[in-house]
Amino acid sequence: MTEIQLKKLLRQLYAAQIQDSLLEECSKITKTNQANIQYSENIQFKILGETLNILSWSERFVIETHLVYHHTWSETTELYAKEIGREYEKSERTLKRIQSRALKKIADFINDSPLKTYFYET
DSSP: OOHHHHHHHHHHHHHHHHHHHHHHHHHHHHHHOOSSGGGOHHHHHHHHHHHGGGSOHHHHHHIIIIIISOOOHHHHHHHHHHHHOGGGOOOHHHHHHHHHHHHHHHHHHHHTSGGGGGOOOO
């Protein structure tokens, strides 16, 4: 194994641990309740909540502040500046890019795993 291969695996380790944990939990729930459990919103919310752990601090902050807690972009920008410090504040446009990157990361994580079977197209 090369150092480059090792780095790549280590970068994927945390996400793989989250995925395994979620798949195990979903499997247990499915076994105890066979009534169309795969589309249960509770499982979807559990998966989404755990998937937030794969995001960087700034990605998670933007997703939670803007999408989960429904703050406007100007409020999100202000809260971000307060949290991280004025000298490191980001523009609204940058926060929108961070959100877009985070949403893609979450979607890729779910779509590239067996967890996608717990979601349905609306």
